[in-house]
Amino acid sequence: MQSYFKWSDWIIGFLCLLRFCDSLNNGLALTPPMGWMSWQRYRCNVDCYNYPNDCLSEMLIKRIADLMVSEGYKDAGYEYLIIDDCWLNKTRGRNGELLEDAERFPSGMKNLSNYVRPTNKS
Ligand SMILES: *[C@@H]1O[C@H](CO)[C@@H](O)[C@H](O)[C@H]1NC(C)=O
Ligand SMILES: *[C@@H]1O[C@H](CO)[C@@H](O)[C@H](O)[C@H]1NC(C)=O
Numbered sequence: 001m002q003s004y005f006k007w008s009d010w011i012i013g014f015l016c017l018l019r020f021c022d023s024l025n026n027g028l029a030l031t032p033p034m035g036w037m038s039w040q041r042y043r044c045n046v047d048c049y050n051y052p053n054d055c056l057s058e059m060l061i062k063r064i065a066d067l068m069v070s071e072g073y074k075d076a077g078y079e080y081l082i083i084d085d086c087w088l089n090k091t092r093g094r095n096g097e098l099l100e101d102a103e104r105f106p107s108g109m110k111n112l113s114n115y116v117r118p119t120n121k122s
Contacts, residue, residue, distance in 0.1 A: 035080025036064060036073070044086040048104055056086050057104040058112050065116045081116050 015021050038056060048055035065081055068074050087109070089099040100109050107115075 031077050033080060034076075034078045035082060036068060036078060037080075037082040037084050038064075039084035046086055046101070046104065055104065056083065058107055061112060062115055 012021065038061075042054060042056055042060065045051055045055045048057055052059075054060070061081065061083060068078055068081065087100055087105060089101050091099070093099050105112060
């Protein structure tokens with residue numbers, strides 16, 4: 001069976017045990033990127049007729065954003081809210097641009113992103 005570690009990993013690990021190695025302490029990246037992504041829970045549920053509270057829609061994303069604040073996730077460092085997939089209209093715009101599904105995201109993605117992150121006005 002092949003070892004997962006290389007001999008150099010063992011030497012570095014041993015030196016770190018003896019406190020002969022140090023990591024950069026500049027206050028950056030103290031946590032991994034933390035956030036919430038729609039896919040693991042909601043997959044590609046676009047059926048808002050039968051599942052009005054569990055389909056991918058701006059209502060769902062706003063609800064998740066509100067919960068990230070009210071349940072303390074934002075204060076704990078969760079800063080990303082990612083809509084993974086299935087937000088698109090099946091056809092593109094006149095110039096080939098991606099469009100949201102206007103039935104499930106009637107206010108548009110820009111408006112939704114301003115709701116989620118009010119300071120992001122670009
Ligand atoms: C998709 O885009 C087309 C063309 O802009 C539009 O007519 C249609 O209503 C849109 N459908 C949805 C569900 O957003
Ligand atoms: C965009 O968001 C604002 C504030 O949330 C809201 O008042 C406005 O009606 C929205 N615009 C559209 C087109 O939905």
